[in-house]
Amino acid sequence: MLSYLEKDASRENSELRHGILRMFQRVQRALKSTDVNADSKTFVDMAMRHDPEEIMLRWRAAQPHGEELDDAAVIAFMRDNFEEAGSDLARFALEYGDLPADYLGRVKCTHMKNFATSIHKIWATLAHKTADEVEKHPARHTLIPLKNPFIIPGGRFREVYYWDAYWIILGILHSGLHEFARGMIDNMVDLVDRFGFIPNGTRTYYLYRSQPPLLCEMVLKYGSMVDDAESIKKWLPLLIKEWEWWMDENKSHVHTINVDGQNHTLNKWCACTEEPRPEGDVEDLNVADGLNESEAKELYRNIASACEAGMDFSSKWFPNGQLKDIKTTEIIPVDLNSYLAKNEATLIALLTKYPLEHMNTGNVIQRLESSLAQRKRAMNAVLWCSDMNTWCDAKIGDNSCSPLKFSHATNFYPLWAECYLNQAQAQAAAQQLPQTKLLQVGGIPSSEIETGQQWDFPNVWPPQQYFIVQGLRNLAAQQGGQPADLAKKIASAYVYSTYLGYTTGEHKGHFYEKYNATVPGQRGKGGEYVVQEGFGWTNGLALHFIHLYGDELSHERAEAFGKDPHSLWGDTLQQ
Numbered sequence: 001m002l003s004y005l006e007k008d009a010s011r012e013n014s015e016l017r018h019g020i021l022r023m024f025q026r027v028q029r030a031l032k033s034t035d036v037n038a039d040s041k042t043f044v045d046m047a048m049r050h051d052p053e054e055i056m057l058r059w060r061a062a063q064p065h066g067e068e069l070d071d072a073a074v075i076a077f078m079r080d081n082f083e084e085a086g087s088d089l090a091r092f093a094l095e096y097g098d099l100p101a102d103y104l105g106r107v108k109c110t111h112m113k114n115f116a117t118s119i120h121k122i123w124a125t126l127a128h129k130t131a132d133e134v135e136k137h138p139a140r141h142t143l144i145p146l147k148n149p150f151i152i153p154g155g156r157f158r159e160v161y162y163w164d165a166y167w168i169i170l171g172i173l174h175s176g177l178h179e180f181a182r183g184m185i186d187n188m189v190d191l192v193d194r195f196g197f198i199p200n201g202t203r204t205y206y207l208y209r210s211q212p213p214l215l216c217e218m219v220l221k222y223g224s225m226v227d228d229a230e231s232i233k234k235w236l237p238l239l240i241k242e243w244e245w246w247m248d249e250n251k252s253h254v255h256t257i258n259v260d261g262q263n264h265t266l267n268k269w270c271a272c273t274e275e276p277r278p279e280g281d282v283e284d285l286n287v288a289d290g291l292n293e294s295e296a297k298e299l300y301r302n303i304a305s306a307c308e309a310g311m312d313f314s315s316k317w318f319p320n321g322q323l324k325d326i327k328t329t330e331i332i333p334v335d336l337n338s339y340l341a342k343n344e345a346t347l348i349a350l351l352t353k354y355p356l357e358h359m360n361t362g363n364v365i366q367r368l369e370s371s372l373a374q375r376k377r378a379m380n381a382v383l384w385c386s387d388m389n390t391w392c393d394a395k396i397g398d399n400s401c402s403p404l405k406f407s408h409a410t411n412f413y414p415l416w417a418e419c420y421l422n423q424a425q426a427q428a429a430a431q432q433l434p435q436t437k438l439l440q441v442g443g444i445p446s447s448e449i450e451t452g453q454q455w456d457f458p459n460v461w462p463p464q465q466y467f468i469v470q471g472l473r474n475l476a477a478q479q480g481g482q483p484a485d486l487a488k489k490i491a492s493a494y495v496y497s498t499y500l501g502y503t504t505g506e507h508k509g510h511f512y513e514k515y516n517a518t519v520p521g522q523r524g525k526g527g528e529y530v531v532q533e534g535f536g537w538t539n540g541l542a543l544h545f546i547h548l549y550g551d552e553l554s555h556e557r558a559e560a561f562g563k564d565p566h567s568l569w570g571d572t573l574q575q
Contacts, residue, residue: 005044005142005278006204019056021281027078028282030071041279044205045085045158046078047133048140055081086158088134088141092149094127100176103547111555115499116546119539120175122511126151126536127180144202147190148183153513154534159202160187162211163310164537167462169218171540174547178226185218185235192238197245200307205278209271209308212463213339215242216346223350233354236347240364243343247371255332257382257394257401264378267336268396270329271304287323302326309335310463314455315447316393316408323453332394332401334383335410337375338467341419344372372419379414380421389432407436407448409464415471426475430483433468439573440517441565443493444468452526458517459524462541465494469545485572488552491545492568496558497521498542504562511538520565 005017024043031038048055062069062077069077098104099120107113129149134141143159150160151168165188169181191198198215200206216239223232246253252270256263274297276284284303288296305328306312316333318325348368355361383391385403390411394401412433420426433439437448443460450457469487476484498511500521507523513535514524546553560567 003138003142003144003204006207016052016056019059020052021276021278023056023059025282025285026068027074030074034071034075039156040277040281040283041156042085043078043082044142044278044281045088045203047083047087048137049081049083051137051139088131088143089128089152089158090131092127092129094124094149094177094180096123096175096177099174103174103176107546107550107553109550109554109556111558112499112546112550112553115502116543116550118502119171119511119543122534122539123151123172123175123177126154126534128152142203142205144191144199144204146187146202148187149180150184150187151180151536152534153536155513157201157534160184161201162188162198163214163463166214166218166221167466167537167540167544169540170221171536171543173221173225174540174543178222181222182226182228182231185215185222185231188215188218189235189238192242192245197242203279208273209304210246211308212310212335213242213246213343215239216343216350220346220350223353229354232350233356236350236354236356237359239347239350243340243347243368246340246343252329255396257332257378257396258399259381259401262381264381265374266332266378266382267340268329268332269305269309269336271301271308273304274298274301276300277304277307291324299324299326302328302330305329309333311335311446311455313453314408315406315449315451315453316410316455319404319406327395330396331404332382332396333410334379334391334393334408335413337379337383338410338413338417338419341372341375341379341414342417344368344375345418348372376419376421379419380425384425389428391429407438409438409444409446409468412471413467415475416467417471418474423478427479430472430475430486434486434572439490441493441569441573442497442515442517442520442522443490445517454514454524454526456526459526460494460497460515460517461513461524462494462537465490466541466544488549489568489572491549492553492557493520493561493565495542495545495549495553496561496568498538499558500562511535511542513538520561 024040027043058081099117104113107116127149130143130145134143134145151172152158153161153164165184169184172181188198195207197210200209200211219232219235219239246267253267254265255268256265284300288299291299303326306317306326309328313323317328317331348365351361351365379391382394382401385392385405388405391414392411393404395404412429414420415426415429438444444464445457445460446455446464447457469491472483472487476487497515497520501515501523502509502511505521511534512523516522516524
């Protein structure tokens, strides 16, 4: 049975979905007369007390002649017919001991050991499983049931999110929770088996878009820390299936560009929708105010596509304008092509180590090698900006494309994916990073531009710290020197910022999804919703960086950093 917001082709289902969304719009208007702070996502996460058809009959019966209910009656209707958001989850009693001895053995400072232990203990508060009611009455819920327990990010994010899960899994692997990590990867693989791809999150209203494809990296990291060839061999065919979903030329994620008479095929973000996001319904309608129907449909697709990219929202998608000018689907992004290049390299490595008996592994590897080689050439031809010494997104034109010469953290992702043409190109990009305003005392912000959007300056997000640090470490492994030092400073700034925020900040005792690049320890700002606590990927990345640099991180250096952030950086930062 369909969930009440799951799309299908029938007219009845469409009318039901839109009727429910219109009802939620009315509820949000009613709540403006109260002190309740709720956005569109609050309502679509609520479980129904009755089947959706019954709910709509009751809603219409409450307004027999078409007159609108007053605000108090609307709120009373919701309380009578819906459960609170989050009722479709059940707490999972995650039992585990201390951080593994080999992890703690890498950390010299007692205060840092205690900090890592505090993070380690938070997993228990974020561990959940699907409530039994979801299986009994799927039509009343938007939650996609998962067979194994899972860690949620926290706050308003009451479900598993695709790319968040990578850093959560990374963190719980460091915590020694190998079986739990295997269960989470199993959940992800099951989603590919069911839908052909992994949706943005485990809600039915996310089934028209994905998120940054990091499943291959989850499996690679798991395999590097756990001896489990059986699971990896079981997962591999579905990892290939997911890659094929992204590469399907019948979908809109693939785009071919002609540069100097040569065709190059790359990927772009493109959600399959022309409607407001159910979880951002009122917010999207407000942005579309004043547009005609065709313009509004294009806007909704581009908004949802930015969500697919995981960066909702950023000037990356509207370089010279406002959110209403967003053009995500008309941009060839460095980030997505870096992810897919890394997928291809990782699949080659995994298939080489774990050949599959039931398929011609050699042929699959050949396809992947051909795709990776083609992608490297295409990224060099289309996305490399020689005058900036970095990769840049490209704006799609009629028969060509033009570079978007703005500094974004994503410009440096090819260092992580190792999809550069040669060492000289990689070295040039690494040397360029300190020359930009992306290097700040508190880490790497998403962009140099402050727009009020959350994926712009001054916000520091875990994925961007991870990809850039790992990219610099990749380069340092081959040549040493400056990239290694820069990677350590960026990682240290992130750990010290989370440490200061947790131990001494205005919101002491909490971790946040994003931090401020200019004020270490201060939470980030901007975007559609208030800053969320928890927070899954923050905890996972902090544990990872402490693991990498625990022999040098210390309480004394963190305190010195809090008083004078430049004490960490020396002359590295651009003045």
